[in-house]
Amino acid sequence: MTAPEPANGRALPPWWAVLLVALAVAALAFAIGRFSTFAAAGAAAAPTSDSPEAGFARDMQLHHGQAVEMAMDIYRTTQNDGVRVLAYDIATTQSAQKGEFYDWLVKWGLPQSGGPLMAWMDAAGTSHPHGGGAARPTDAELMTQMGMASAEELAAMRAQSGTTADCTFLGLMIRHHQGALPMAQALLRLGHEPRALAVAQGVIATQSAEIDLMTSLRAGLGCTG
Amino acid sequence: MTPTPSDKKRTSGNPATRANLELTVKQQRELQKQEKLAEYQRQLARRRRSRLTWWIVGATAAVAIVAVVAASIAFAPKPVTYQAGGTGAAIDGVETFTNTTQHVAGTVDYPQNPPAGGPHNQYWLNCGIYDQPQQNEYAVHSLEHGAVWVTYDKTRVSDADLDALTAQLPSSYVILSPYEGLPTPIVLSAWNAQLKLDSAADPRIPSFFEEYWRNQNVPEPTSSCSGAVDGPGKQS
Numbered sequence: 001m002t003a004p005e006p007a008n009g010r011a012l013p014p015w016w017a018v019l020l021v022a023l024a025v026a027a028l029a030f031a032i033g034r035f036s037t038f039a040a041a042g043a044a045a046a047p048t049s050d051s052p053e054a055g056f057a058r059d060m061q062l063h064h065g066q067a068v069e070m071a072m073d074i075y076r077t078t079q080n081d082g083v084r085v086l087a088y089d090i091a092t093t094q095s096a097q098k099g100e101f102y103d104w105l106v107k108w109g110l111p112q113s114g115g116p117l118m119a120w121m122d123a124a125g126t127s128h129p130h131g132g133g134a135a136r137p138t139d140a141e142l143m144t145q146m147g148m149a150s151a152e153e154l155a156a157m158r159a160q161s162g163t164t165a166d167c168t169f170l171g172l173m174i175r176h177h178q179g180a181l182p183m184a185q186a187l188l189r190l191g192h193e194p195r196a197l198a199v200a201q202g203v204i205a206t207q208s209a210e211i212d213l214m215t216s217l218r219a220g221l222g223c224t225g
Numbered sequence: 226m227t228p229t230p231s232d233k234k235r236t237s238g239n240p241a242t243r244a245n246l247e248l249t250v251k252q253q254r255e256l257q258k259q260e261k262l263a264e265y266q267r268q269l270a271r272r273r274r275s276r277l278t279w280w281i282v283g284a285t286a287a288v289a290i291v292a293v294v295a296a297s298i299a300f301a302p303k304p305v306t307y308q309a310g311g312t313g314a315a316i317d318g319v320e321t322f323t324n325t326t327q328h329v330a331g332t333v334d335y336p337q338n339p340p341a342g343g344p345h346n347q348y349w350l351n352c353g354i355y356d357q358p359q360q361n362e363y364a365v366h367s368l369e370h371g372a373v374w375v376t377y378d379k380t381r382v383s384d385a386d387l388d389a390l391t392a393q394l395p396s397s398y399v400i401l402s403p404y405e406g407l408p409t410p411i412v413l414s415a416w417n418a419q420l421k422l423d424s425a426a427d428p429r430i431p432s433f434f435e436e437y438w439r440n441q442n443v444p445e446p447t448s449s450c451s452g453a454v455d456g457p458g459k460q461s
Contacts (some may be wrong), residue, residue: 020283027290034297045302062397069451099447102439112371112439113395139396151461 046108052190054110055120056183056200057101059146062117063183064094064101066148067176073158074169082217083166090173090210097199104196117142121186147179167223170214177207177214316432322417326369326444333362339376339404340365341414352450354391355402357458364400364456368416370448371439376404377411382425386410390425398439398450402458416443 047053071091078084105112116136137145144150149157149172157168184200184207191197248256324342333344340361349366350359364374375394377387390411394401404412409421413430415437420429439446 020287024286024290027294031290031293031297034301038300038302065397065449065451068449072452095447102441102447106441111435113434117396143396 047110047191047193047196049110049114050120051193052120052187053193053196054105054108054114055118056187056191056196057104058112058114059117059120059183060180060203061098061101061112062143063146063148063176063180064098067091067094067173068098070149070154070157070169070173070176073154074165077161078166078169079162080166080221082220083169086210086213086217087169093206097203100199104193118146118183120190121183145179146183147176149176163221163223166221167218167225170218170221170223171225174211174214174218177211180207316420316429316436318429319418319420319433319436322419324417328366329362331362333365335361335365337414337419338406338408339374339412339414339419340368341419342368342416345369349450349453350400351453351455351459352398352400353455354394354460355400355456355458356460357402357456358404359400359402359456363454364402366453367400367450368414369444370398370450371416371443371446372398372400372450373434373438374400374402374414375411376402376407376414378405378407378409379403381410386425390430393425393430393434395434395438402456413437415440 068091071087071094075084075087075091078087102112117139119136136142140150153168153172157165157172160168180203184203187200188197188204191200320341322337322341324336325344326342327344328347329344330346333340335343337343343365344362345365346360346362347366348363349370350363352367352372368374375390377390382390391401409423411422411425411427413420413422413433415433418433418437418440420433422430
């Protein structure tokens with residue numbers, strides 16, 4: 001007889017079996033621990049280059065850049081205190097916001113350049129359908145869709161002075177702000193990154209309020225058209 | 226009274242019982258021994274079978290656990306590794322430089338042709354499309370703000386090529402202008418980086434813009450490229 005027979009009841013399993021089971025349990029716990037971090041890491045994962053967040057960050061920098069330019073132009077020439085302080089507010093606020101958008105892309109490790117303007121909004125159905133191989137609109141056309149002023153409109157405003165220039169500025173800036181709203185709304189529909197969503201919400205609230213202010217300034221100045 | 230033969234053994238109608246009855250005591254013991262042995266071997270076989278089951282279950286569990294651990298490592302979300310604005314090593318032919326940045330009046334003798342950074346005028350050149358050569362000292366200030374300066378040799382770039390080049394440019398933070406004395410027909414310059422090209426169809430043009438346009442390593446990455454001076458021949 002070589003194999004020791006269990007004398008009474010069941011014998012303890014051999015030490016190596018206990019060790020193997022312990023190892024297996026530990027490995028399983030390790031794997032479950034790793035899996036449990038996936039969701040958090042996935043949620044915290046930076047938006048990709050073709051994400052709505054990246055598209056918003058790029059297009060809004062272009063959009064805000066022109067608002068800063070226009071506001072600085074009228075700031076230099078206006079005689080109206082209300083328009084001057086509004087211009088100061090727009091130039092400083094949108095400069096700061098533009099810098100934040102720039103930094104999102106830096107932090108996410110993405111290039112500042114990306115796909116065509118507003119292409120990221122297509123999934124929201126806010127942009128015009130362009131299937132069937134139809135050519136995309138030009139940058140200038142897209143910038144008009146974004147509410148931006150054309151080079152001719154900017155030149156016309158710069159050529160004016162006094163209340164005429166103020167009225168032109170307010171008209172262009174109201175349209176400019178209105179162009180930002182669909183972009184911010186598209187991000188709210190399509191985006192996930194919490195800070196980007198919070199900023200988009202802020203853009204909608206503050207630019208809507210500024211549209212009201214500019215509308216009343218125009219009324220006060222007696223602007224027509 | 227029916228006489229019963231005393232010398233006669235017990236008998237049975239059942240042949241098996243009869244066979245048993247016919248065995249001697251020795252033979253019966255032998256049979257019991259055999260039965261015990263058979264029972265022992267059956268137990269042994271059962272134990273062997275259950276051990277085999279344990280091995281199969283154990284091995285399967287081990288493989289499954291190893292697979293789960295491997296999956297937990299293999300499918301872990303990857304951190305983003307791509308960084309915009311690297312060294313330029315990724316784009317074949319890009320030269321990088323180390324230039325100083327300060328505001329100076331008058332002309333500057335630049336180490337690169339066309340310049341890709343260095344001392345510059347207080348005024349920057351407003352970004353846009355120009356059909357005339359521009360002042361280096363203004364354009365370099367725009368590079369400092371993250372613009373890309375696209376220069377071309379009028380004598381070596383056809384109108385069609387110029388259109389093809391223009392179509393690839395972003396709508397802001399870019400200067401396009403002819404330049405005299407270029408080493409190649411087209412040169413793309415950003416702050417401290419430059420790419421010399423022979424053709425507007427070169428596939429490295431979009432790569433250069435992806436890497437260097439509004440690069441975060443320029444001295445003033447979010448500064449404006451408008452609101453300063455327009456150079457001669459501004460088209461848009």
